[in-house]
Amino acid sequence: MSKNILHSWKNTPLASRVEEGSSKNFKTGSWRSKKPVHNKEICTNCLQCWINCPDNAIKVKDGNIDKIDYDFCKGCGICAEVCPVKAIEMKNEKDE
Amino acid sequence: MIKKALTGNEVIAEAMRQIEPDVIAAYPITPATEIVQIFSQFVADGKVKTEFIPAESEHSAISCCVGSSAAGARTMTATSSQGLALMHEILHIAPGLRLPIIMPVVNRALSSPINIHCDHSDTMNARDTGWIQIYSENVQEAYDNLIQIVRISENKNILIPSMVMTDGFVISHGMENVEIAEDRKVKDFVGEYKPVQTILDTDNPFTLGSLALFDSYFEIKRAQEKAIINSKKIILEIAEEFKRKFGREYGYFEKYKLDDAKIALVAIGSISGTIKDAVDSLRGKGKKVGLLKLRVFRPFPAEEIKEALKNTKAIGILDRSLSFSGQGGPIFSEIRSAVFDLKEKLFVLDYIYGLGGRDTTQKEIEEIFNNIELETREDRTIDLIKYVGLKN
């Protein structure tokens, strides 16, 4: 679960400002019922999955697919659909 | 210092020129139009560095102000009546985002029926939006209030937007001799605006205006309330400094022959001048009457008002707006609540007057004093709320 950083009214940040990118502390991976599994063997690193992921959950390193970030992947399956070589397969969470 | 004959609108435009904000966004509306009209000419003539946004509505004008102030610019607008009503949604947002926007408001009645003349229904309708609200009795006060308010709103412990009120036509179009300070003196007084945080700071990005639910909204709003409460202290500090530098004295309110008064009126805005004349006249006849002219309506100085009125026997509140079946007008309910726990019972009566610009005369004010005396003597408070000058 995400860390609770809510505070007393006396410590409310000015104008209740929120720090940039802090949603990284709120994991959405638990929403998933199906899980994309990436096969590096057949992946051509075309990055179609990366550019079309709504959750920024596909990690690219030096132009290649590095991994799927299961902390945030909501399991929509867009990556598997868009993959031209079927290098991503959707599997049931419980099968893993 | 220069003495000049100016109208309320002219003096506000003049103060705005001297304050020289970074951005003004506004939309024309009677009787406030002249303010931005005059200011537009300053912009056209290159007399100010200000960028002017001629917005397509008051709603957008105040929305532009929110964006501009969040971007760290000293930001102003001006409006009246329907314009203020159209802004209403955003009026709540500006203090929520802690943006020290400054807005002169020329008081005018709200529709329907449409009317262009003065009453206070527009700004009373905005009294719980979280803005600092300061009312002016005359042209000089309008000028002085506007200069002081910049420092109050922009104080880093406050950061709350402010409205400075003038009565429509009575002050906005009424010409008076006023003292205008040198530009340098005003600029030195208001100083340069240094925002605490700005969304133009791309090196330190943050999110402003997030969604906060039941786990945090309450705390955020309480923190905001504390900021406007904190402004009480600053208002007096700035008034003190203003007195030292400009020679004129201000507080939360002005006590006019109040200290030994048995019967007093409480009023805001231009009617106070008429009341002062009535007080003088009645004092000449041996009546112990006085006036508490309220200047600062938000933050509401309840304790100080209670203290100032504690020796009176009865007070009449002059409300220039209706709350339509509420327990009296908005000033009445605030003041009556403030004096409720005084040891000596204080009679408080409400006198609704001047709606839609209806003139209230010195004679009518004197009658109010007499009426209060009568009601009190007979120890009765029938007709808690009365209507001054209403045709029966």
Add this chain to the structure above:
Amino acid sequence: MSSLKELSQRKGGITSGHRLCSGCGAGIMARQVMLAAGNYKVVVACATGCLEVATTIYPYSAWKVPWIHNAFENAAATISGVETAYKSLKKQGKIKKDLKFLAFGGDGGTYDIGLQSLSGALERGHDFLYICYDNEAYMNTGIQRSSATPKYAATTTSPYGEVISGKREFRKNITEIVAAHNIPYVAQTAVGYWNDLVTKVEKALEVKGPKFINIFTPCQLGWKYGPEKTLEIGKLAVETGFWPLYEVENGKYKINYKPQEKKPVEEFLKIQKRFNHLFKPERKEKLIQEIQDNIEKGWTELEKKEKCLN
């Protein structure tokens, strides 16, 4: 245009942990827009809506750039204020950097309640890019019809019933309304065409003055399809001619993609349950044909504009 390899090197403007639905088109749209803007220092204003709500739930924010939300109908006015403040402070030498200004609004915040504010900002000529993410209804409040909802789509305030078959009117053409403001750059693009989308955003950011891009943004919850189909639906909208990819650059029209042969609109309609009643219990041929005819009419008009205004 930038390649995906190049884009993957850029710092994105929006990160994970937001609470948009699984498979949300707006999530894809926002990521791609912010990647396209990734080479600039940008400030974002966002109208109330799904994108705003789901990305900034206190005390979390998915935005990595300065970001402001004011209200529903005033993203354009808010960014006008931000941009003007920048202009003023820059003129005074109080700020040195070059910044770009972006506003996001959904179709409700753009076509409907925010139309006046948008029109005002466009007319005043502020230097900003307005992104409309058009998901064809008020999704944040629970799928109510907007003036962007297509004819015969079922929403919670234009439901289909015994006597009415969903929304009764054709949608408003906001892109053409914006183009009528004679601003330097207006475009339509769609989720499903990252290249077209990114290219248009990059192009727009190089233009001075007001710019507008209308992005077709499928919504799995409101349009009622499986979340994995978001790109496919975007593609079908374009392949059927329902949503042409085009731009208006200084008044000149250019259709960016012309399908060899347009697919029948039915293919776009039948995979979304919001159009279910057009096919079940019996096929409503007349209504489907009416939609098809309207597409042909729109496409012909657009081609005429491309021919005449070039």
